Amino acid sequence: QVQLKESGPGLVQPSQTLSLTCTVSGFSLTSYNVHWVRQPPGKGLEWMGVIWSGGNTDYNSALKPRLSISRDTSKSQVFLTMNSLQTEDTGIYYCNRNWLGEFDYWGQGVMVTVSS
Amino acid sequence: DIQMTQSPASLSASLGETVTIECRASEDIYSNLAWYQQKPGNSPQLLIYDANSLADGVPSRFSGSGSGTQYSLKINSLQSEDVASYFCQQYNNYPPFTFGSGTKLEIK
Numbered sequence: 001q002v003q004l005k006e007s008g009p010g011l012v013q014p015s016q017t018l019s020l021t022c023t024v025s026g027f028s029l030t031s032y033n034v035h036w037v038r039q040p041p042g043k044g045l046e047w048m049g050v051i052w053s054g055g056n057t058d059y060n061s062a063l064k065p066r067l068s069i070s071r072d073t074s075k076s077q078v079f080l081t082m083n084s085l086q087t088e089d090t091g092i093y094y095c096n097r098n099w100l101g102e103f104d105y106w107g108q109g110v111m112v113t114v115s116s
Numbered sequence: 117d118i119q120m121t122q123s124p125a126s127l128s129a130s131l132g133e134t135v136t137i138e139c140r141a142s143e144d145i146y147s148n149l150a151w152y153q154q155k156p157g158n159s160p161q162l163l164i165y166d167a168n169s170l171a172d173g174v175p176s177r178f179s180g181s182g183s184g185t186q187y188s189l190k191i192n193s194l195q196s197e198d199v200a201s202y203f204c205q206q207y208n209n210y211p212p213f214t215f216g217s218g219t220k221l222e223i224k
Contacts, residue, residue: 045160045203047213058211094159101207102150102165109159
């Protein structure tokens with residue numbers, strides 16, 4: 001069955017770099033797009049970026065200077081790297097997938113706290 | 117970027133009632149709209165796609181409607197397990213994919 005699972009450090013110091021991994025199963029990264037969406041505590045959802053099935057990427061313009069998404073298709077993993085973290089980057093980070101439109105499967109999310 | 121305006125921000129209703137959540141897009145999104153349910157402590161789950169198509173396994177008391185810039189999610193016969201936050205999302209014009217600000221539904 002389709003699964004996505006995020007992993008990474010729960011605590012990051014201000015100004016440091018966040019590295020997260022999304023490990024997928026039940027589908028191919030060359031057939032589906034994988035997105036990253038984040039949610040500050042008690043707030044709404046913010047789309048961060050996508051790696052398309054063909055390998056190209058697109059980013060939220062507000063995050064583009066700090067954000068990079070890549071993948072390793074042989075390991076069925078997608079990676080998020082974001083630098084210069086600040087306290088406002090605290091929240092739950094989700095990966096999910098889509099094909100044409102809606103996001104049909106989401107990971108469980110990983111909580112990231114930016115604090116010294 | 118397309119802006120999604122969702123209302124109300126919170127909603128309290130009794131068991132068995134019918135509730136409606138609205139979402140307005142800043143331009144025509146041609147029914148390229150999804151609704152997600154996020155129960156407390158869980159990740160969002162797809163409820164409705166293409167404005168009115170029910171996702172697999174979603175109870176038929178949920179329905180979506182709308183066109184152009186105006187869309188709505190209706191929940192008939194409210195159940196206790198429907199306590200959640202609900203978000204709309206457009207996928208007509210991207211990037212970015214944009215979400216509404218969410219509606220928190222509670223039982224009165």
